[in-house]
Amino acid sequence: DADVTQTPRNRITKTGKRIMLECSQTKGHDRMYWYRQDPGLGLRLIYYSFDVKDINKGEISDGYSVSRQAQAKFSLSLESAIPNQTALYFCATSDTGANTGELFFGEGSRLTVL
C-alpha cells in the first residue's frame, strides 16, 4: 500500500460544484502539502500545514481551502470549481526531523472541470 494515499484518483465535475480531494499518510510525518501541476508550469504550492493546528497559504491559494483533520489527514476543497482548476493535484508529506524538506508524494488526483 502507498504511504501517501489520495482519493479520488480521477474526477470529472462541472463548473460551480464543490469538490474535495482527500489525502492520508502512514509515514508519521508532521508536514503535509497540496500542489497542483499544469503542463509547462511545474508544481505550484497551494496550501501547506506543519502541524494539526497550522495552516498556511502557498503561492496559488485563491479558490481553494484546506482542512487538517488529524496528523495523517489533509484535505483540499474547491468551493466552486472553475475550468482553470483543471489540473493534476498532488499531496505530499515531509518530516521536520529530517531537516531537508524532502517531499514524499501521493499518486496524484486528476481533476477535470467542465
Add this chain to the structure above:
Amino acid sequence: GQNIDQPTEMTATEGAIVQINCTYQTSGFNGLFWYQQHAGEAPTFLSYNVLDGLEEKGRFSSFLSRSKGYSYLLLKELQMKDSASYLCAVATNDYKLSFGAGTTVTVRA
C-alpha cells in the same frame, strides 16, 4: 519570490550522457533536490545537494554551486526507461520546496 530555471526539453540517444542544468534565485537556501517524474505518475526522489560539489549515485550524479546558484543532473548510460521529466526544486528558509517547470528528457534508440 522564487525563480528556478531549467530547459524545457532534451533529447538523447540510448547509451549516451545528458546534462540537465538548473539555475535558481530564491529567498533562502536549504538544499537542492532533483526528482524524476514519469508521465501521469508521482515525482520520485533522485538526489539532494546542500553543499557544493558532486554527488554520485549509480548512473545519476548531481552537482551544486551555491555561489553561482547553479546545479546540474547528469544521466549516464541512458536507458529507454530514463525518458521522463526531471524536476529541479530548491528548499527555502522554512524547508518548503519550490519547483522549476521541469525538463522532459526523451531517450531515442
